[in-house]
Amino acid sequence: MTDPSPPAEEDPKARVGRNRRTRRPPFDGLPEWVAPATRLVHGNRRPDPLAGSVVLPIYQTSTFHYPAAYSESAEHGGVYFYTRLKNPTVEAAAELVRQLEGGEDARLFASGMGAISAVFFSLARPGEEVVALDNLYGGTQDLLRWAGPQFGIPVRWVSDSEARTPERAIGPATRLVFLESPTNPLLRVHDLARWAQRAREFGAVTVVDNTFASPVNQSPLGLGADLVVHSATKYLGGHADLLGGAVVGSERLLERIDPQDTLGAVMDPFAGFLLNRGLRTLALRVERQNRTGREVAEALAGHPKVERVYYPGRGDAEQEAIADRQMCGRGGMVSISVAGGLDAARRFLHRLRLVHIAASLGGVESLASIPGETSHRHLSPAERAARGIPEGLVRLSLGLEDPADLVRDISEALDAA
Template sequence: MSKKGFNTRAVGSGELKDKKYGNVVTPIFQNATFLYPNYTEGSSKDPNTGDSFIYSRWGNPTVIALEEKYASLEGAAHALSFSTGMAGITSLMMSLVGKKKRVLSIMDLYGQTLSFFKNKLPKYGLDVDIISIDKLNSIDFDVTKYDVIYTESITNPSMKVLDLKTIGELCNKNGITLIVDATFCSPYNQNPLDLGADYVVHSGTKYLNGHSDTMSGFVSSNTDLSDIFDMRKNLGATLDAFQAYLIQRGMKTLGLRMRQHNSNAMEVAQFLKENSNVISVNYPGLKDDRYHSIAEKNMRGFGGMLSFRVKGGIKGARNFMKGLESISAAPSLGGVESLATLPIDTSHGSVSQDDRKVMEVTEDMVRLSVGIEDPEDLKEELGKALSHVN
């Protein structure tokens, strides 16, 4: 039988149905604890332990259902959820302590990840070297020095794209563990495990949930995740049942939402590119974007994130933000609503000027998470706000 389509899997995979009750959607198991030992014939088992459910920090049926749905969309044999995206990243990296020695990562990481890599991991024996994504793509580093490569599919906020096929082949050939944060892509636009990654990380707070009302993280792999499961249990980074229910509900429309995100972002990027108050636009879907060919090779769609520089420097950028109405000035991304932020004021406010220069994050840069609103309305509002930059 052929593999079912993305939307079919998004709706049906992982659903926990009990014919005794006839429930159509997975129920919320709002339990801290469960009967244990459970001697009931045919009692359900936690796949992470192979034993009966005992305590929701270890495992919960609603959470397991969510993990199975996510694994289906990612094309992964195994998946774990976490209370936040950072909880997933830290649990994964801490599970490598004592096994791996040196990590290579990119400069353009999510700020909290970069801080954890530079300031915390070395204390636990994981040395981290940092290079640009362009040097990573061109393999401008000593392959023999590293046990792990950690990177992101698309960088924030400069929208640089990882050549995952090339790096995946390199890592597989040299026995290097490859970890990819694919939050900006979502499983709709890219499945890194199919391109050579060993582990995939997602902030489920973003596109997977899609409604800006929950926090979560995910790690998936085709290899055993028991060590990461133990780390999650020890750190207490487990997702609760109610959050899992909301995220599972949001995930059912991921394909529909991403199709609109992709379409809207492309239309908005083209509109911005033609505006006289815009200096430049970073969006890999644009044919003249420097990462377009890499994106075409590695992604099925170009996503809903873009950034652009406005005239007038930091003053112009802030004037633009003041001119927005329905587009909220807020951090985070991936929700149905459009959000705009100035990296200089939020995600990169604490980054040194020299590092921002390397990352190509300028004071006049705006990051835009394009939602699923009607594109004509988005363009009209953006045009009005841009008229205020001078």
Template sequence: MKFSTRAIHVGYDNAGHNRSVMPPLYQTSVFAYDHVGEAMPYVYARSGNPTRSALEDCLASLEEARYGLAFSSGMAAIDAVLRACLKPGDEVVALADLYGGAYRLLTQVMEPAGIKVRFVDLSNPHQLESAITPATRLLWLESPTNPLLGLVDITALSAIAHRHSVKVAVDNTFATPYLQRPLALGADIVVHSATKYLGGHSDVLLGLVAVSDDKLYQDIRFVQNAAGAVPGPQDCFLTLRGIKTLALRMDRHCDNAERVADFLSRHAAVAKVFYPGLPAHPDHELAKRQMKRYGGIISIKLRDDSREAANRFAQRLQLFALAESLGGVESLVNHSYTMSHGSMPAQRKAELGIVEGGLRLSIGIEDIEDILADLEQALRE
């Protein structure tokens, strides 16, 4: 089956559910045994729920993985992967240009627990060779990165990591499995904040992990069950519903973002546009090889590189809400310096190029002419 068909049908067979076309919501915390010692597929909702299983199986199919695992948030998913793969004394090499929440988790939770973290510029894959030590167990990647839309060569980095017996995890939230499948490119683990594009309607908080390796699955599954950061059935249902239209929405997000990136790249009030679909983007050729299309996220640096200018632009926007998240059907604007990367030290943000006059735009699926008109009036002097 092709992607769009799998997004609608895989993970659910209505024969066992009174022929219900949509997966039912199993709103229960426990499942009854027939007798003591019986082997049951579901016993307690922390360990498993049929609505959750449908979502996990669907995600596995879309990422071309054997297994899917659902969590209560994207950060809970990242945390479970780190805990499953690392123990005190181990090291993780992480991409330097990293989501602020992941940076906070690594530096303020994992490092105090005895995990050494190395942040490395991996735009050149050969930089990884010198960063790996005998204690390195995991390589943590994002591609495209948040918020500066850089790409890394997943295939090349995975090959280097595997030569050193290092597992590779990729946060695929920005690209989604519709635009990029990291496991097929060589990675071992894929992580999503399904709160974003997979859910797609800004009404759910959920994280997902996809793997094919049996031991990795069992290790992450153990943390999922033992720690219990699992989603409820309503959130699983909403995410399943969102995934059914993922291909349609992503094509519209990409159509609109490509138009917006072109418009902003020619606007006098914008100093720089970060979007891998632009030929001037340093990773444009890699994006053409690694991704189906270029995604719906654009970051910009205003020519007036001040927080006041960024705030003025955000306040003038009519369609774009100023909000932390991304990937919904509606357009959003994020001030990365104070919002998504607010917990990152100022010096670190300066090193990465995350500036006060920078903004991240999540381009929605509204009519493109309305989006462009809104941006034009907000940028007007």
């Protein structure tokens, strides 16, 4: 049998969610009181009946045996059927992400954009307003700018200053709200509880991209958001060796997202294995990156070639108060505007000896990029200026190197720029 479709006579509605949720074998329960660091190590433990392996094997298979007809198999505990629908390795990683974000359910995708587009295509409807920050990740903006008009979905873009008053940004027509905090590349924070509260008053769904903060530093669901999305490619995976995405939220909402698994952007088992492995050390990595972020931000603020340091909450009482309320660590992302503009920023990058010049973030090695040439290259110089992004802005993703080495490398490269 090669066709993974269930028999034609089965009522498709009965299938919704069943493969993913109702028949999953239990993960070993953990006591309520365990901290996230413990949860990351033990939260998806399952007995391995074959060999008793401590590390979950990679179920690198597209399909699974089942004893008889599809429906009978489901009745008799035939939990797995076809990897596009469900796979034990991927499911174990999803379980950790679910627990960390405090949701009822989680699903993993082939990339962050796979997760974000699944949310958009499942929840946005023609004629119904989507509200989005105009400093969302560039790929999310590209999706909304392309698919919004294509499917007749009006998108209302909210600038950073308008975002201070969600009461004005969200109205009765709003059905879906896309937020990110801290933002890329200026590390601005938005008051997620206030946004979620306003959206709830109008019955709109709030989606928060928690990629930059990571669930160690920020819990959007606890602040009232309905869905959290991640590029698992970044901090969750943590080693710059996988592509992945996640959506976490209530069972009721997750059942509405790609309910028949037909969008197809699912995580593959090997990426699931790498994500399981990366997640084990998430708390440790993020705690260290929080410390390094603070140290580097402070050290660079005094450097004569740095016009301004961008770090969550920094230099603004209102931002500081929001970050204090909703984040328990400020993260390992720091941006700087280099005196002398784009040319000086380029010279700075080429003088770095430890920090790699590369896009992306959240890995063990520190990376530097110029947002105007990478994540925000699709914007014109005028649009970047309107969003407060200087041409000489450099975004740093700080890794796990010794913080003093990073400060030295960055400072010396600035000296020479």
